[in-house]
Each structure stands twice: as C-alpha cells, then as structure tokens.
Amino acid sequence: MRHLLATRNLSYDNAMAILDTAQEMATVSDRSIKKLPTLRGQTVVNLFFEDSTRTRTSFEAAAKRLSADVLNFAVKTSSVSKGESLKDTVQTLEAIGGDAIVMRHWASGAAQQLANFGWSSSAVINAGDGTHEHPTQALLDAFTLRDRIHGQHASGKDLEGLHIVVVGDILHSRVARSNVWLLHTLGAKVTLSGPPTLMPVGVTTWPVEINYDLDALLAEQPDAIMMLRVQAERMSGDFFPSAAEYTRGWGLTNDRYKRIEGCNTLIMHPGPMNRGLEISAAAADSAQNTALEQVANGVSVRMAVLYLLLAGQPGQ
C-alpha cells in the first residue's frame, strides 16, 4: 500500500491488515505513556481544504502517538472562492518536506489526483474528498463493529454474516460510499434506506439492497444501523418536503428506538449528530450507540494507516 485513497479498491488483505494493526495500536492508547517511537523523524501534513476539527484532531493524535511531527495546513478556498491551486499548494508543502499528506478536500477525486498526477512524492491519505470517499471513517466503523461483536478476540475476524443498515442521505455521503465498499469487502450484507431522492442513480448496481421502509428493516434486527447526518443545505433542495417528514420516515425516533432497545442492534453515527432530526436523544445516549467509541477507534485506525504507509520508510 502506497496511499489510502478509497475503500472501493482496497483489497480484503489490506483492509484486514489495517484493522488488525489498529487492534494493536488500541493497546497503546490504554497505556499511561501513549506513545510509540515508530515514526520519529517523519512528518505528517494535515492539509485541510475544508473545516473538520474532529477529523483533523484525530489524525493529529494518531500521528503524535507514533512520534511523527505534525504540520497543520488549513487552506481557506472553496469551489466558489478560488485561490491557489491544489497543485501549487501541494508543491509548496513538498518543498517544506512531508512524508505523508492527510488531505480533506471539497472536491471529489482530489486525493486521487494528488497521488497520481506526479505533484507530490508523499504518501496520500484521503481524509474525505467531496462526495466521493472517506476511507478512514469506514475503517473505524468496521473496527468498531468488530470490536463490539468479537471484543478481545476480534483480530483476524472479518464481518462475514453481519447485516448493516445505512440510513439517510446516501447521495451526498462519502461516508456511505466508503462503508458500502468496505462492508461488502469484509463480507457484510448492506441495506440502504432513506428517501428515494437521496439514493444515487445506478445504486442498484452496487453490492447492496435497497429498502425504503425503515420500520421493516428494524423488525429484522440488523446487527447495526448507521444513521447518516442530514446536512442543513439539503432541506432547501427539494429532496424532501420538511425536516419533520424526514424524521417520520427515516429518523431513529424514540418510538423506533424503543423497538430495538435491548436488542443486539448497534446504533452508529459518524457525528456530529443532529439530535431530534435523524436521531432522538434517547437513541443518541443509548448504550447501543457507538458514537464515542467510533471517535476513540478513529485514532487507532489512523495510527494503523500511518504505520502501514510510513513505517520502514527512511525519516527525513
């Protein structure tokens, strides 16, 4: 593995290597001194073209626990206010000297361009590109599932036989895309639910089932239900008539939560949660909800990715 750009083409073996390595990294976070010397002398650049304190902090913690130096580089441009080009920005960073670039970008494909167009010699980790992919989020979700189901014996185990339901705005969600491909690779069955307006064209060719009826899906007691965040800007886009109608159809309301309360169905959310919209307060605070574990596991998974991409490379 040279880069981590997407889960679409991530092999089973590489995915499992990341999860198993993350398992080991998790033990580091439990120690009193939360640090390994592995990446001493290497530099990880967090290049963020889009604000995301949560993801950036997670990557920063992961790099620091591996003793790497971290540079945070935030670029305030958008597709609306064009400034310096991606190519120029990256080449500036190359001149400063980095071994890995962790990039969050508003443009789909930006990470792949960075890795393939000869603009940089760094390892590239996609920390979310437009509405394309967010591979480390999917990896930490898979890690969390595995951890909840297999606990200490999770190492070496995939997600064969699990049924995962992903609910909400599939169309605009990079998290959903990365999860669909990775869950499929790891052997899980994936069902997508949400308003048909937020299902991508051609989704029937994906390795998923579609079911618009969330209540019917909950009755099947899936192993996990992933609630995607509803973005405020979708409210005005004619995708659904009102927030209340969305919640009635596809929110994990108290009423729906009661029906899975105490079952083995995990409630997952990539955060931040819109309480009262896609998830009720009771469901958000439930012991079945893994949101905070997902955050903690995110650090372990990102440590694993940095380790696998950078360890063994000469420091600078």
Add this chain to the structure above:
Amino acid sequence: MNITYLITGGTTPDGVQTDIALDADGLIAELGQGLMAQGAVVIDATDKIVLPGLVDLHTHLREPGNNDAETVETGTRAAAKGGFTAVHAMANSNPVADTAGVVEQVYSLGKQAGWTDVHPVGAVTVGLAGERLAELSAMHDSAANVTMFSDDGICVWDPVLMRRALEYVKSFDGFIAQHAQEPRLTEGAQMNESALSSELGLTGWPAVAEESIIARDVLLAQHVDSRVHICHVSTAGSVELIRWAKSQGINVTAEVTPHHLLLTEDYVKTYDPVYKVNPPLRKDSDVHALRQGLADGTIDTVGTDHAPHTEETKQCEWVVAAMGMTGLETALPVIQHTMVDTGLLSWHDVARVMSANPARIYRHSDQGQLTKTGGLVQGAVANIAVYDPTHTFVVNPAEHDSKSANSPYKNMELSGQVTDVFYRGHQVVADARMTTPFHHSR
C-alpha cells in the same frame, strides 16, 4: 490555362484514381488521368485519399478575450493541419459575438490569418444571457454574413425565445444551432449521470437533460417551419429523437463530435480533467448509437467542438476545471478509427459528413463541393485535403499547432495523417507542415 499545382495519383472519395490540376484562380481546373502541366508544383498523392477540404461547424477559436488558450491565427493553423478549409467560430468569446462589430472582427481576423475560411457564429441572445434576442439581422447583413446562430455552451432554454429565434432567422434562411442542455437538470453537473458518477461522487448530467430539449426544439422547428441544428449530440436517446423527427419531415440537422464517437465515461475514473467536456462522455451504448446514427444519416455531420483551454484551467480539481477538449488536429484520424476502420463509413461518406453536409447546412457554395458519386468538382474552389490513412502515430499534444494541449487522445495510437492542404488553391500544408497563408485580395 495557368496550372499552379498538380496533385497526381490520389484517390478521390468516389474511389477513382485521378490527377487534379489547380489553376492560378484557385479553382480545380481539370480532373483526369495522366494530366501534365509545365511549371506546376507536383504533389504525389499515390496511395492517398484526396478529400474536399473539411468543414467544421463547431469550433472555439477563443479570440477575442481568451487569447491565452487560442487565437484565430493558432486555431486556424490547427484547423488547416487537420485538413479543414472552413471553420465556424462559436460565439462565446469575450466580448460575446452578439453584434455585427464582433462578428466582423472575427471574420477579418480569419481573413488576415489566411489558413482557412472563418465564419463567425452569432449569439442567439445578448451576452448569451438567454433573455433577449441579439441583433441577428445585423450580424447577417454584416461583412461576416452570418447565417448560423448559437449560444453554444449555454442552452437557449426559454421556449418562447427559442421559438422567436427560429422564426426570426427564416427571413434570411438562417438556422439556430442548439446546445441542448436543460439547465435545472444539470446544475453543477460534472459528468454523465450513471452508476459511475454515483460511485465517483460527481454530480450527474443526465441524458434526459439533452433529450428533453431536443424533443422540444424539433417540435418547435416543425411548428414554425424553420431550421434547427443540434450541436454535439451525445446520447442514444437523442439519436432516436432526431431519427423520429427526420421521419416526420422536420427540418433538423445534427452533429456529433469525434470524442463522443470514441471515448466513454470510464475515462473519468482517472479524475483527469482532460476528459471533462460538455456534454459529457457517455456510455459505450451511446457511442455505438452515435456511430450508427452517423452511418445511417440520422446525424448529418461531424463537428469537432474544438475547445482549447490553458493548462491552469485543466490541471486542477475536477469540479472547478474547464469543460472541453481540443479536436481539430485529431478529428480525421479519430473518424477513420471509429467509422472507416469499423466499416461503418466509406471515404465518400466521410467526405459527406465532414465536408459536403456541413457546407450544405450553412449554404456555402465554395466549400464541400462533391459530385453525386463522390468525385471532386471541376471548376469548384480548390479546397482540398490530401490524407494518408496508413501513417500511424502516437498523439502528442505538445506537437499540435493549437495553443492549448488539452487533447484527450494524448499517448493514444491512431492512424492517418493530413499531408497536404490546399486552401483556395494555395498550398497551406505541405508534407504535414504549415507553409504560408493564403492572401485574401481585399
């Protein structure tokens, strides 16, 4: 008779091997075997195809306003290199070609350059804004004598405005070339809408956005009994609609680009903006329907939609990159590859769709002259392209005469080379190299 050039041994589109004598008036003086002419420059065209000069109804020359990407000079050099003797410069320059002044400027820049005819296309609406008609008659009555109008790049969306435009140009037998793209269905569109666009996270440009406008416009053309031309048809459904319209006797003509005959949306997987174009690259089934449509006459002509862009507008994130590809210098090899080598078109057909048909659509009398059987016409203006279909090469945009290098065929191996071009009887390309421009008399 003062013979200046003698093209010997070439095969004209009718399959006949003939010599061709050009005279000092820039006309085809004589056709036949064993022609002799003392003092004439002799071009040996043995084993080559001699085509009427190609005519492109869809070219972006970028001047005025974006001379960094292309100028009339560089764009028409590229055209000549590709075997074209006439190009039609789309109106989306800056300022927009929506007045007699701007179209005359482009027309005169074309004459000064002297590599091909340059016919400016007038904008349908002021500033391409789609709100009110530009002064179409004034552009027609200008020195540029515009008969083709298009807001290309933007659809004339307002159905009433489109209807009025179609009606208005009837007074001088003009026509409207529509860029068929329903704007609301394509807001922020980046590529063909499909399972692939969903996977790549790029906003889709659905086929229905093109087809719904074509359906509306052929019905409008029928209703007001006028002429509509559909630019860069890109979907199988569009081909079906145009086939139906023609079967109803509706006065519609249609064009397809070389890139839509060869490339598919699969190239977008690279996120390389060189493959970003409007309308977008579609699916394999569309490519085959377009080839079939061009072969059976549903689609009348090949238009390059040559759209040069500077490096900085292409080497950037996909979603902010400019749309468009260069195409003048690769058009004929791509048509050979997609249509001739596949057995779908003969060379006579190529001469029709790349020369005679576009000339007929615009009503040119000095371009695209062909006999019924596909021979060149004695007495016609000597616009001629000599083509060697056996020459294989790897496309290298850095070698192109176009100022821009955004060719999607980069590193692709193709066959065919335009070796010699005669523009109004003057040799502008010799042995695949530019020579000297033609000097217009006024």
